Amino acid sequence: MLRYHSAPSGHWLVAAADGRLLAVRTPDDEATVERAWASVGLPLQEVLDELTSTGLSSTPPFVLVEYSGEFPTATATAHCIVRGDARATVVANGETIELDGSSATTWTERRLGGVQSLDIAFGTGSPASATLPLASGLAWVDRVTLAEGGASLAVPVPVAAAVSKPAASTPPVAAQATPAPTPVVAAPQHVAPPVTPIVAPHSSEVEDATIAEFTVSSSREAPAAEVPVESPAVPDFGYDSLFEETMVRSIEDAAVRPEEEGEEHAPAVDASKGDHDGMTMMSSDFAALRAERKKGKRAPAAAAPRSAEPSYVLEISSGGSEPLSSMVLVGRAPSVSKVSGGQIPRLVTLTGSEDISRNHAQFSVEGDTVVVTDLHSRNGTTIILPGRSPQLLRAGEPTSVLVGTVVDLGGVTLTVKEA
């Protein structure tokens, strides 16, 4: 049952419909009120399109909730999106979850199961009034609660949007996804990203994702901090594409999030609808995305220290070793041409063999896998996986190797070891 505390007009307007709640901070004018009412019944994605139609920076603070099932039962679900200074408190499976949009540059989003109650405070500062029930309609509000009684079942809508700030309680992403190297695609920014379903470890499916984490969702437990997430450049050399695995995508694309287990992933954003297809980005949007990604990079380290993340070293037969903390480029006289984004590979000069090319091979760590790529060297690179026969690498093809693998550059060998 939806109830609300009323507030004077001109602050937060809530539109309620079957299984749907949309609150927007808006001035009291007929057109915007009309629009809020018209969009509340639309599929979630289209509501977001409507809200962000003037660009992210001029998108008003809003709260969008889609809910279904009987509150409070295990089947009750709620999908909450909070932008700006509203604060939603959700009790789900006995746990209280706070969603605050004010610290996110885009919005905070959670999809929750087993929802017991939902409380959204808008902080308009108006004196508390008696709570009034609201079945369907519009009201100026200070606070909205959703508890017992619940929703008549909403029409299930394919959901394909999620951008949120990382929360401290980010559960580990289950390891169902292939540990294979993250596909390195120098994709143009308009290509919808491949989405690998991430399986939540328990059924309440509390999920959080940041844009940064999302780009590495196909490698298991990849800490976002390890992934170069700066803006792409135009690589001159074939191997440069490897530093640039993260692409700038439109907000909607980046926001496509996986559905629960067994489901096909959500359809990508419908790009065919008019101007507001989310493909057009303003420079301020880029700035917002960058800021978001920076946050994503810092947060995991600060909030939830991950358990011993493996680190590797390269042991060089001619002496010495190199930590594989960043990308390492080995050769007789290695060089790097025009990279940007602050991700500069470490150059390791190998001596003692004429067979080695100037830029011979490149090592990187994708997730927790070491990936070696032969950089079209003259004499090639051979790898010897533990207990296997030697294998010549195909030039330019990233190949993941195990600890103990010997990489033979011709005259000099490098052994991948755990640090």
Place this chain on the structure above:
Amino acid sequence: MEFTSTMVTPTAVVDLTVSAASDVGNVRKVNEDSYHASTPIYLVADGMGGHRAGDEASQTVAATFAARFAENTATTTERVLDAIQGSNAAVRELSSDAATSISGTTLVGLALVEAYQGASLHWMAFNIGDSRIYSWDGRFLGQLSVDHSAVQELVDSGLISPEQASVHPERNIVTRAIGAFDNVDADIWLLPVGGNQSFLLCSDGLTKELTDVEIAAMLAEHDSERSSKSVADALVEAALAAGGRDNVTAVFIESLASNTILPDEDTIGRARRTNAFLEDTMPRS
């Protein structure tokens, strides 16, 4: 200004001759260009923005770098990137003080870096904006940096030719600059240090007046006959003679490195201009 210095690292001994010159030009009233030249870091910054904001911006960048690097000691890529971000923050600070105008500056530079003490020495070139870095090997002048300018984007997309770019009405619009945004993204190059290598850093006041061919001819002349005039002075004077419509700044770095970890160098005469170790790898017989 001209000086020589020698830098010794565990892997190399590098002898450097560096000259630098800057002139306000024949038309402008203020020189908004700045440079910093002190081993291991050299840079040219071309400021923009009215009300003296441009010269302050470029001076701020030069001062930021000058304060951060110990002389004659190889630095690291991380420290250079830090200094770039630091100077960006400092220039943004300037803009926030002066409510009237926003200042910015280009930045092109070169540093001697090693990943850690004892690792091999590299040249690190960095660029933001439309100042340029060229490499000179005694025969060929190659432009290393790619301008971050509106016309460069038109050239890249094939819409205009490089010749048209030099007279294009929007040739002064840069697409990246220090001080423009909270974050700055520099293009980076890393090149092995070895043998004879020379680099030219310059503001667009030089390249708008002199073609690459003219610059190459002057560098070749300098190589063949030693004159009392430094390379940077000669280049700036030539640009002034050709019109000097903008501030002109040039920093020229000549290096001769003997690499202790690249044995090829010991067996090949120093007189050779090309670097044997940079040549193609021979197929295994």
